[in-house]
Structures are given as structure tokens and as C-alpha cells.
Amino acid sequence: MAAEYRALTEREAAALLAGMMTEKVDVVSHASPDADTLGCALALTAIINENGGDAAVVCSDRVPDYLCFLAEGVEISDALRDGARRVAVDIASPPQLGRFVDAAGTFSLMLDHHGRGETFADNVVEPGAAACGEVVFRVAEILGADYGVKIPACVYSYIYAAISGDTGSFRFANTTAETHRIAARLHEAGADTVRIAHNLHAVKTLGELAALRLGLTNMKLLHGGRLAMTSATLGEMAENGIKDGDFSEADEMRSVLGVYIGVSLRESEPGVWRASTRANVDIDCAAVCAGFGGGGHRGAAGCTLRGFDRAGAEAAMEKSFGRAIEEFEAGI
Ligand SMILES: [Mn+2]
Structure with missing residues (x-):
């Protein structure tokens, strides 16, 4: 993609969005949606619809069960609409558009x-923000203050959920003093903080609990106890009633005392492994995952390994993270 896209300030993005308040707008979440991308899309959609526009949340994949509470009463479209302006939220690069990847060049704005990423529209990209929800919060504030845009009450819960999701309930290293200030403002504005915390961080399905049991059974401690890794084959997940998306045990792996890196591998189709990685120390998971065509954040990243059996996928992860751990311990 040769096109050059402009980096916008939040104020410029707000001006652009102010011009969309009575238009047809698709607000697009990334594939495999999480609370941040969905909360941001729900927030912008609610704002535009409140002010006379025709906005829709669009996502390539269906909303996972644990997020349905957030989208309650809102129809999530699985197709881009003809003639709609397009805004991407929490999407770093075209592949994260999922089935809409070929439409990347048609977007008006990215928040x-x-x-790390490949911009595909004029954009606001703020790596210092814990969640895209922080960016949407500030843009919404400008819309309200400078453009007289009405902000419906539900927006505060949507944005709170976005931030709560990406910060792991304000526990991750991305959480800043500003994150807490924004959360306080959202709380004061009426965000449903208790319901959001419970649904995002406490509720588990039976399938997820079965995944936890399998994840602990298959756990290996490597590199002197610094690397905890687990994996699940398609067969194991089927036997234990675990749906594909339910096996995600990287956080459990990194919860082991003394562990620097937690890795969870699940087979998504024969020979294809989705790796999810988490760091407790300053090791750049995104850089390691980029070596396999993946990405994410320093402390939490993922990638896809193709053409491996379980042992091969585990060995590939062990080698790359083993090297990163050795470099970290050597102070490189
Ligand atoms: Mn995010």
C-alpha cells in the first residue's frame, strides 16, 4: 500500500467525526473482537445515532459470549454497508479487519x-494510551464540548468496558495515572463499573474452566522456571468440550511464581497454532511474535505458527522466548 495517510490530533479527529454526525457510518471493530474494540465501536455508534446519524457496529467475527452483555440491544453487523463512511477502532493493520481486509483503502479514519502497525487511513494512533477507549474518551469529550454533540449515558459504560478490558481491570503495566483519571470520570458519569468488572474479569464458562484444567495438565516449566508454556491440540479440545476460542491460558501460565513469560498454544486447524504470550518482566513479546508474523503489545502479544505439530510449535516458541529470556537476564 503506497498511500500516505495523515497522523491527526484528537482535535482533528473530532472535527472529522463531527462532520459525520448525520451521516451513514460503519464503525468497524477488529476480527476476534475484544472489549476495547467493541466498546469503542459501540460508543462511537451510539454517539452518532444519538445525534441524527445512521451508524452501525461492524465486525468480521461474531461477538464472543462473554461480551454479549456489552452489546445487549445493539445489532452488530457482519457486513460493511454500501455508501457508509468507515471508521476503524483499535485496529493497527489491515489484516486485523478480518474478512474486510480488501476494504482497508476505503476507511476515513482510524483511532x-x-x-506497531500499518496505517490504512488518516489516523490517531497513541501508543501511550492503555486502550483505544482512552482515545475515544478524549475525542468524545471534544465532540461534546466544542461541537455540541450529545453523548448518551451508555457511552460511559462502553468506554469504561474498553479500558477495563485492555488493562485487565487496571492491573496491567499499560495502566497509567491518566487511565485512572479517565476511569474516575467515567465512574462519575454513571458507568456500570461493577457489572462490567464482573462480566469481563470474573465470569467463566464451563468450557473456559475445562480449558484451564487442560492448560494446567499440559503445562511445562522451561528455562529454569522462567518460561511457562502450555498447549492444546484440536483433539484434546474436542474431547474436553473446549471451544476453539476458550483455550487461552497465557495469563495462567504467567501467574506461576518466578515465571517471566507465559505462552499458550492452541491448534486452530490441523498444523496451525495460535500462540498467545504474556510477560511479567520487560521482555518484548510483540517483537518476539513479530518474528512469526504476529504482533501486539510489549507485555501481551500473539502470532500464528503454520505447518507444525505440537512439539514443533512448542520448540519454536521455546527457542525464541528462551533467547529473549537469556538476553533479559544478561541485561542486553
Ligand atoms: Mn486495544
Whole structure:
């Protein structure tokens, strides 16, 4: 993609969005949606619809069960609409558009907080923001203050959920004093903080609990206990009633005392492994995952390994993260 896209200030993005308040707008979430991308899309959509526009949340993939509470009463479209302006939220690069990847060049605006990526529209990208929700919050504030845009009450819960999701309930290293200030403002504005925390961080399905049991059974401690890794084959997940998306045990792996890096591998189709990685120390998971065509954040990143059996996928992860751990311990 040769096109040059402009980096916008939040004020410029707000001006652009102010001009969309009575238009047809698709607000697009990334594939495999999480609370941040969905909360941001729901927030912008609610604002535009409140002010006379015709906005829709669009996502390549269906909303996972644990997020349905957030989208309650809102129809999530699985197709881009003809003639709609397009805004991407929490999407760093075209592949994260999922089935809409070929439409990347048709977007009017990107709001994002990922440091690494390939912009595909004029954009606000703030790597310092814990969640895209922080960017949307500030843009919404400008819309309200400078453009007289009405902000419906539900928006505060949507944005709170976005931030709560990406910060792991304000526990991750991306959480800043500003994150807490924004959360306080959202709380004061009526965000449903208790319901959001419970649904995002406490509720588990039976499938997820079965995944936890399998993840602990298959756990290996490597590199002197610094690397904890687990994996699940398609067969194991089927036997245990675990749906594909349910096996995601990287956080459990990194919860082991003394562990620097947690890695979870799940087979998504024969020979294809989705790796999810988490760091407890300053090791750049995104850089390691980029070596496999993946990405994410320093402390939490992912990638896809193709053409491996379980042992091969585990060995590839062990080698790359083993090297990163050795460099970290050597102070490189
Ligand atoms: Mn995000």
C-alpha cells in the first residue's frame, strides 16, 4: 500500500467525526473482537445515532459470549454497508479487519493505540494510551464540548468496558495515572463499573474452566522456571468440550511464581497454532511474535505458527522466548 495517510490530533479527529454526525457510518471493530474494540465501536455508534446519524457496529467475527452483555440491544453487523463512511477502532493493520481486509483503502479514519502497525487511513494512533477507549474518551469529550454533540449515558459504560478490558481491570503495566483519571470520570458519569468488572474479569464458562484444567495438565516449566508454556491440540479440545476460542491460558501460565513469560498454544486447524504470550518482566513479546508474523503489545502479544505439530510449535516458541529470556537476564 503506497498511500500516505495523515497522523491527526484528537482535535482533528473530532472535527472529522463531527462532520459525520448525520451521516451513514460503519464503525468497524477488529476480527476476534475484544472489549476495547467493541466498546469503542459501540460508543462511537451510539454517539452518532444519538445525534441524527445512521451508524452501525461492524465486525468480521461474531461477538464472543462473554461480551454479549456489552452489546445487549445493539445489532452488530457482519457486513460493511454500501455508501457508509468507515471508521476503524483499535485496529493497527489491515489484516486485523478480518474478512474486510480488501476494504482497508476505503476507511476515513482510524483511532488506535497500537505502537506497531500499518496505517490504512488518516489516523490517531497513541501508543501511550492503555486502550483505544482512552482515545475515544478524549475525542468524545471534544465532540461534546466544542461541537455540541450529545453523548448518551451508555457511552460511559462502553468506554469504561474498553479500558477495563485492555488493562485487565487496571492491573496491567499499560495502566497509567491518566487511565485512572479517565476511569474516575467515567465512574462519575454513571458507568456500570461493577457489572462490567464482573462480566469481563470474573465470569467463566464451563468450557473456559475445562480449558484451564487442560492448560494446567499440559503445562511445562522451561528455562529454569522462567518460561511457562502450555498447549492444546484440536483433539484434546474436542474431547474436553473446549471451544476453539476458550483455550487461552497465557495469563495462567504467567501467574506461576518466578515465571517471566507465559505462552499458550492452541491448534486452530490441523498444523496451525495460535500462540498467545504474556510477560511479567520487560521482555518484548510483540517483537518476539513479530518474528512469526504476529504482533501486539510489549507485555501481551500473539502470532500464528503454520505447518507444525505440537512439539514443533512448542520448540519454536521455546527457542525464541528462551533467547529473549537469556538476553533479559544478561541485561542486553
Ligand atoms: Mn486495544
